Amino acid sequence: MSERKCVSYRVLVGLEIHVQLSTRTKMFTGVVNASGALKAGDTPPEPNTAVDEQVLGLPGVLPVMNKRAVEYAIKTGLALGCKIARFTKWDRKSYYYPDLPKNYQISQYDLPLCYDGIFELITEKGIKKVRIRRAHLEEDAGKLLHEAPGGYPIEGSIVDLNRAGTPLLEIVTEPDFDSPASVSAFAQELQRLVQYLGVSEGQMQLGHMRFEPNINVHITDQNGQVHKTAITEIKNLNSFSVLEKATDYEVRRQIREWEETGSLGRKSTYGWDELKQETFHQRDKEEAHDYRYFPDPDLMPVEVTEEWLTELKNQVGELPSARRERYIRALGLSPTDAAALASDKSTGDFFEQIVSAGVPAKRASTLMEALREMSNERVRKVTELGVTPDHLARIGQLIESGQLAASKEVTRKILDTILNEAAGLATPEQIVQTAQKLGLIQTTDTTAIDAAIEAVLASNPKPLQDYRSGKQTALGALVGMVMKSAKGMNAKLVQERLKQKLG
């Protein structure tokens, strides 16, 4: 038996995220942004075609800043609750690597464009504040390949510079995550955010977002003593599930290493082995490069004026967090529902149109759930399904007036039918017709309901007796029987009338 025992532990994770921005052209030249601007389903261009003399780092070339990329970065910074530097500059980060044509990367060192942010992450345990240390802009490197495209073996290595020069936003958080799940939750929230802002396509499989968690654990042993492991960084994770798995593995590996050897490890860099499903050691941080940063003399410093910043703030409009807050405070939605609706601009707008048609917010939110389900199934955006806010508003009104059951299944039935039959060309009135055709319209005629109740009570004395002798559950059984006896009755009304009757 080991003499060391981890009785309890605290996980501390900070996250570095590289986000490729979706500007039309690259960070420092007019050549097309072949990587960042790629949309889901697009075919990437042939290797080394999205290049020019600047991307190739030929002698005599000079960088020219892409202002749009700076604007995208500022918008993201604003959305992450960051302060925006009024004066910033470009620095050269030097290291030799074959995928880096100039052997330096233009980046930002001591004056990042965005800094000191606080982002509110919605979790099951409530709102969690994630501090953003900085978000700076830089150019992406190319790709070094050790096999030919398609997996064919080659001698030596080959370089594809299509990705080189892509505008890249590096976001660094403080170590504010206490679980692998919360790291992944933040990453997913960030994806929604950059897509909401329209600054990145955010396609994981296209490498638009890459994650590097920094992990360590505070272990409490059987004597109540706390042991802090050294921070390790896992490089280049490009899916949410791998991010979560790798973080989880690394937490356990650190604890296991301490329990088995007593070692707290060394500050080092790890990779993720997808086949073995484990992290592996790459290098110790002591071996880390001296990047010899200095200001790039080829570029002018950037001054962010009040006017420019105001304009960008206006373009960003209401941020998801503010919208979420408004849904909770003014519309009385639960934090989870509010977050789901507010994370995507078009979804939020869609929802608000239903509300402004007179449907209560909570009802509209429930209707949106059905819509999101359909959106996931059909892999289409909510706004691109072919269903309009008017359609949902009509359904909402029918539910409010008691003519439709307030159930997701009923809503889905109507919407699915409409989409299959009218392919998005249905008028709101067709909602009513479809509901009627499907036999979903409920009667609110009390005479008919009373008649049905009478009939059921007459032929079912047992439940009636049970109820009268104090068995409350018997009421439910009776409602069910009434509903079954004649289709299309409003359940709420049936219950009301039945209660009155039994008085």
Add this chain to the structure above:
Amino acid sequence: MSQSFATLVEVRNAIASKQISAVELTRQVLQRIESLDPVLHCYNEVWADRALQVAKEVDQGQRQGELAGVPIALKDNLCTRYGRTTCSSRMLANFKAPYDATVVRKLESAGAVIVGKTNLDEFAMGSSTENSAFGPTRNPWDTDRVPGGSSGGSAAALAASFCYGSIGSDTGGSIRQPASLCGLVGLKPTYGRISRYGLVAFASSLDQIGPFAWTVSDAALLLKVMSGHDPKDSTSAPMDVPDYVSSVDRPVEGLRIGIVKEYQSLPGLDPQVRSAIEQAIRTYEKLGARIVEVSLPNSAYGIAAYYVIAPCEASSNLARYDGVHYGHRTKEPVNDIVELFSKSRAEGFGDEVKRRIMIGTYALSSGYYDAYYVRAQKVRALIKRDFDHAFGFCDVILTPTSPMPAFRIGEKSSDPLSMYLCDIFTVTCNIAALPGISLPCGFTQDAKPLPIGMQLLAPAFGESTLLRVARMFEQATDFHTRRPVLG
């Protein structure tokens, strides 16, 4: 062989008036290069066929402009789609650029006939053109001597009448010093006046392209053609270009010339240079100028700051030459990529380039950055402030260009520090991003008389003033009319 035209403007006018055809003139120049350049080695590459083709197009009226038909030489660190761009380095010995530098585009649009690419100190690092991987250039005034550097090839090519104007680059004096040693007018414009796009970078915050010419008017014309904002160079100034040519003959009224107090007692100044400068000051006095003493207290730190800033930037700018994508790659077997980098670079670069890469890499390293780079930038700010203050009392500042006339080949090549001191009067101009001009102001008493140059400095974007003040001196003297005797 007839060499009957003294200046660029004369030759331009002769072509325009059909006194001589561009083809005939180009042929004369090419013949002269063919017979004499094997000794001088001004050119790394002569574009004979292309030059004749362009000249023919000028004669046929297909090419027009302010430089139509004028033979021009380019320093071989300006990228050209035609021919090679070597920087006189083994590293780029076979490099062909897929694009033209902005200045090359502008010169050709003005009708210039590019004759070829001229020799330089490797990557423009040096003051003698001896640091060329392809051998030194010789001074046409005395072929045992250096033409100065790093733009020695461009200076010597013009001095030897292998062209009628030439283009260099100046990072710490690389146009003005060879102009001085070759008896020419050499102009380093304000940083940002001319686009650097396509100039192979040495030290990006100091590099500036400029012309060599026999006369101030010729220099004004070349400056006018090359100047202006370039969207491809963020550091180029978004300012209009004044007509330097039409204003050049207008003397500056009430001219005040500043003499630098700290330079009066400077050791190492050649006595013949000193006396030529004193004579030049008297000439200006006779022209009605008022001489005022100004102080540049921090100029003493100019060389030190320069030899930190320039190598720092160079170490980064030259990092791209690694043998992976283009340029020299070792043929030795290598075990890994790092060995490929280091062997290719060890073979591809010369000693002076390696020395500066090492100095710069060291100075930018963690733990030394503040002591070197940051401190040098502070000195830079102080030197700028000194100039701002001094220009409150004068219109231009007059100094020697080089502390000595052309020295012998090999004389300083084993002593880098004494070579660095050649830049003592010129570097502060780059550090403060000012315009500076060198023009001939005398000759030595040697058996083969050597030219002596003086330097004039003006506030940023004060090129018009600078040219007008230089022209005043030129009109009062005849140093600019002398030519070396060759062959």
